Amino acid sequence: MKLNIAVLPGDGIGPEVTAQAVKVLKAIAMEFNHVFTFDYGLVGASAIDKTGIPLPEATISTCEKADAVLFGAIGNTKYDIDPNTKIRPEQGLLGLRKTLDLYTNIRPVIAYEDLLNKSSLKKSQIKDTNILIYRELTSGIYFGEKKLSEDGNTASDICQYTRHEIERIAHLAFQAAQSRKRKLTLVDKANVLESSRLWRRIVQELAPQYPDVKVTYMYIDNAAMELIIKPRQFDVILTENMFGDILSEEASVIVGSIGLLASASIGKDHAMFEPIHGAYTKAANKGIANPIASILSAAMLLDHFGLDDEAALIREAVDKSLKLHITTPDLNTKYDNITTTKVGDFIEDFINNPDETNLN
Amino acid sequence: MKLNIAVLPGDGIGPEVTAQAVKVLKAIAMEFNHVFTFDYGLVGASAIDKTGIPLPEATISTCEKADAVLFGAIGNTKYDIDPNTKIRPEQGLLGLRKTLDLYTNIRPVIAYEDLLNKSSLKKSQIKDTNILIYRELTSGIYFGEKKLSEDGNTASDICQYTRHEIERIAHLAFQAAQSRKRKLTLVDKANVLESSRLWRRIVQELAPQYPDVKVTYMYIDNAAMELIIKPRQFDVILTENMFGDILSEEASVIVGSIGLLASASIGKDHAMFEPIHGAYTKAANKGIANPIASILSAAMLLDHFGLDDEAALIREAVDKSLKLHITTPDLNTKYDNITTTKVGDFIEDFINNPDETNLN
Ligand SMILES: CC(C)[C@H](C(=O)O)[C@@H](O)C(=O)O
Ligand SMILES: CC(C)[C@H](C(=O)O)[C@@H](O)C(=O)O
Numbered sequence: 001m002k003l004n005i006a007v008l009p010g011d012g013i014g015p016e017v018t019a020q021a022v023k024v025l026k027a028i029a030m031e032f033n034h035v036f037t038f039d040y041g042l043v044g045a046s047a048i049d050k051t052g053i054p055l056p057e058a059t060i061s062t063c064e065k066a067d068a069v070l071f072g073a074i075g076n077t078k079y080d081i082d083p084n085t086k087i088r089p090e091q092g093l094l095g096l097r098k099t100l101d102l103y104t105n106i107r108p109v110i111a112y113e114d115l116l117n118k119s120s121l122k123k124s125q126i127k128d129t130n131i132l133i134y135r136e137l138t139s140g141i142y143f144g145e146k147k148l149s150e151d152g153n154t155a156s157d158i159c160q161y162t163r164h165e166i167e168r169i170a171h172l173a174f175q176a177a178q179s180r181k182r183k184l185t186l187v188d189k190a191n192v193l194e195s196s197r198l199w200r201r202i203v204q205e206l207a208p209q210y211p212d213v214k215v216t217y218m219y220i221d222n223a224a225m226e227l228i229i230k231p232r233q234f235d236v237i238l239t240e241n242m243f244g245d246i247l248s249e250e251a252s253v254i255v256g257s258i259g260l261l262a263s264a265s266i267g268k269d270h271a272m273f274e275p276i277h278g279a280y281t282k283a284a285n286k287g288i289a290n291p292i293a294s295i296l297s298a299a300m301l302l303d304h305f306g307l308d309d310e311a312a313l314i315r316e317a318v319d320k321s322l323k324l325h326i327t328t329p330d331l332n333t334k335y336d337n338i339t340t341t342k343v344g345d346f347i348e349d350f351i352n353n354p355d356e357t358n359l360n
Numbered sequence: 361m362k363l364n365i366a367v368l369p370g371d372g373i374g375p376e377v378t379a380q381a382v383k384v385l386k387a388i389a390m391e392f393n394h395v396f397t398f399d400y401g402l403v404g405a406s407a408i409d410k411t412g413i414p415l416p417e418a419t420i421s422t423c424e425k426a427d428a429v430l431f432g433a434i435g436n437t438k439y440d441i442d443p444n445t446k447i448r449p450e451q452g453l454l455g456l457r458k459t460l461d462l463y464t465n466i467r468p469v470i471a472y473e474d475l476l477n478k479s480s481l482k483k484s485q486i487k488d489t490n491i492l493i494y495r496e497l498t499s500g501i502y503f504g505e506k507k508l509s510e511d512g513n514t515a516s517d518i519c520q521y522t523r524h525e526i527e528r529i530a531h532l533a534f535q536a537a538q539s540r541k542r543k544l545t546l547v548d549k550a551n552v553l554e555s556s557r558l559w560r561r562i563v564q565e566l567a568p569q570y571p572d573v574k575v576t577y578m579y580i581d582n583a584a585m586e587l588i589i590k591p592r593q594f595d596v597i598l599t600e601n602m603f604g605d606i607l608s609e610e611a612s613v614i615v616g617s618i619g620l621l622a623s624a625s626i627g628k629d630h631a632m633f634e635p636i637h638g639a640y641t642k643a644a645n646k647g648i649a650n651p652i653a654s655i656l657s658a659a660m661l662l663d664h665f666g667l668d669d670e671a672a673l674i675r676e677a678v679d680k681s682l683k684l685h686i687t688t689p690d691l692n693t694k695y696d697n698i699t700t701t702k703v704g705d706f707i708e709d710f711i712n713n714p715d716e717t718n719l720n
Contacts (some may be wrong), residue, residue: 083558141552155555190440220605246606280580
C-alpha cells in the first residue's frame with residue numbers, strides 16, 4: 001500500500017516521540033513492502049516562532065493532501081502563563097481538528113497486564129480494563145463563540161451542539177460497541193445543561209437502531225468517580241468535547257502513565273493520529289519522553305487503513321518492550337538508562353526481526 | 361448560642377441521612393447548652409410531588425429566615441431518564457444556591473487513616489491527603505443562558521463569569537490557603553476558554569496581595585489526572601462551578617466513599633451545608649445510606665458559627681465510629697448489620713458520653 005503521511009511534530013517532546021513513531025512506520029513499510037512517504041509541517045508554538053501563526057497555510061495543505069496525519073504534541077508554558085496572549089499554540093491543534101473536520105476522537109484505555117502495578121490504583125481494581133472513549137472533537141464549548149467585554153471584566157464561552165454533530169459520532173460509537181462488549185455509556189450533565197439534554201435525547205432516539213447495545217447514562221461528575229472505582233463497568237464511553245478531554249486524561253491513571261495513551265481523530269475525509277499527552281516542555285530533549293503513545297498512534301493509523309497485521313506487530317513489539325522493561329523512566333523501576341530513542345530502536349528491531357529481539 | 365436551622369431533607373436517601381445529622385445537632389445542643397431549633401422545608405422531587413414545583417416559596421422564606429440551612433440530597437431517576445421534562449428536581453438545589461447567593465462551595469477531601477485501605481487507590485498514594493476544594497457555586501455554565509431551537513435540533517449553554525464573581529471567591533480561597541499549607545492551585549482550561557483566561561488573569565492580579573501563598577495553575581484535564589496520581593501536591597484548589605463539580609466527586613475516591621464528603625456553601629448573608637453525594641434513589645429506605653457526609657456537614661455548620669469544640673467533638677465521634685467499624689456497608693467489611701440509624705445513634709451516644717462510648 002502507498003500512504004502519504006503528514007507529520008506534524010509540534011512542540012516540546014512532540015518531535016522526539018514522533019521521530020520514534022516515524023521510525024517504526026518505516027520499519028513496517030520495509031517489512032510488509034509498503035511505500036510510506038512522510039511530509040513534514042509546522043504547528044503550534046514552534047510554528048508561531050517561525051511563522052508568527054500556529055497553523056500556517058502550508059501545514060493545512062500538507063495535511064489535506066496526505067492520506068493521514070501523524071501529530072506530536074502542542075503547547076508551551078510561556079503561553080500558558082500569560083492569559084493575555086492573542087496567539088496561542090493550541091489554536092494550531094484546534095484549527096486542524098476543525099479544518100479537517102475530525103469530529104470523532106477515539107481514545108482506547110487498556111490496562112496492560114505487565115503494567116498493572118504501575119498504576120496508582122490497586123491492581124485488582126484495574127485488571128482487564130478495556131475502554132474505548134468516543135470524544136466529540138469539533139464542537140461544544142471548545143468552538144462556541146467566545147467573548148470578552150470591552151472593559152475586560154466579563155468573559156464567556158458558548159457550548160453548542162446540533163443534532164447532526166451528535167448523530168454522526170453517536171452512530172460510530174454504537175457501531176464500536178456492537179463489535180465489542182455491546183455497552184455504551186453516554187456521559188453528560190443532562191440534569192443541568194440544555195446541550196447535554198440534546199445529547200441524551202438523540203442517543204435515546206438512536207438506541208432502537210442498535211437493539212443489541214445496552215445503553216446507560218451517567219453524569220460527568222459521577223463518571224469521574226466511577227471511572228476510578230469501577231473501570232471495568234465501561235465498554236464504550238460516548239461524550240462531548242470537554243468531558244471527553246477530562247475523562248480521557250483521568251483514565252490515564254488506569255493505564256499507569258499518560259505516556260501510553262494513543263488516539264485517533266477521524267472525519268469523513270481526513271484522519272489524524274496523536275498521543276493524548278501534551279508537550280511537556282520541561283521534559284523536552286532529555287531523552288525521557290515516553291514514545292509509546294506516539295508509536296501506538298501510528299498503530300491506530302495502520303488500523304485505519306485496514307493494515308491489521310502491521311498494527312498487531314507494533315502492538316506485539318510494544319507489549320514485549322513493556323515485559324522486558326525497555327521503557328522510559330516514567331514506567332521503569334528496573335533500568336534507569338532507557339531513553340526515548342532506545343525504546344524506539346527496540347520496537348524497530350522487533351519489527352525487523354520479531355523472533356530474535358531480546359534485551360541486549 | 362441560639363441557632364435556627366432550616367432543614368431540607370430532599371429526595372432519596374436525603375431524609376434518612378439528614379435525620380441523623382439533626383439528631384447529632386440536638387445532642388450537641390444538649391451537651392453544650394445551645395438552643396437549636398429546626399424548621400423543615402420541601403425541595404426537589406419530593407416538593408414537585410407535593411406542590412408541583414421544586415422550590416416552593418415557603419421553602420425559600422424558611423431558608424431566608426434561618427441562620428443556616430441543612431440540606432439533604434436531590435434528584436430522582438424518573439426525571440433523569442427523561443430529558444424532555446421541563447420541571448426538574450435539580451432546579452430546587454440550583455435555585456436555592458442562586459437565591460441565597462451561596463457563591464462559595466467548600467469541599468474538604470481528607471484521607472482518614474482508618475480508611476486508607478478502603479480506597480481504590482494505593483494506601484501510599486493517598487495517606488495524609490488533605491485538600492480543600494473551593495468551587496464557585498452560583499455562576500458559570502450552570503446559570504448561563506440556555507437555549508433550545510424551535511425545531512429542537514440545536515441546544516446551547518453559556519459559561520459566563522464576571523470579575524466580581526471570581527474575585528469574591530478567590531479572596532476566600534487565598535485566605536484559606538494562608539491558614540493551611542499556603543498553596544493555591546487554580547484549575548481552569550485557559551488554553552481553550554475565554555472564561556478560564558479571565559479566572560487566570562484575576563488570580564494572577566490578586567496573588568501579590570497574598571505573597572505568602574504559592575499559586576499554581578493547572579488545566580482541568582491535567583488536574584483530573586494529578587488528583588489521582590499525586591493528591592498530596594494539593595492544598596487549596598480554586599475552580600469554577602462545573603470543574604469543581606467534577607473534581608470534587610472524583611476526589612471522593614481518595615477518601616474511600618462518597619458517603620463521607622461534606623460541604624459548606626457560603627454567601628454573604630446565608631450558609632447551607634450539604635453532603636456532596638446525591639439522592640441515590642435506589643438505596644433509599646434500606647438503612648444502608650451512609651450518614652457521615654451529612655453529619656460532617658453539620659460539623660461544618662458549627663464551624664461556621666465558631667463553635668469549634670462542638671464541631672471537633674462531632675469529628676472525634678466520626679473518627680471513633682470509623683475506627684470501631686460502626687459504618688454502613690459502603691465502608692464495612694467487618695459487620696454487615698450497621699444501619700444508617702445505628703451510625704447516627706453511635707455518634708449521638710459518643711457526644712453524650714465521650715469517655716464511655718464503645719461498641720455494644
Ligand atoms: C491541548 C489541548 C487544547 C487539547 C484539548 O483540550 O483538546 C488536549 O488537552 C487534548 O486532549 O488533546
Ligand atoms: C445535583 C447537581 C445539580 C449538583 C451539581 O451539579 O452541582 C450536584 O452534583 C452537586 O455537586 O452538588
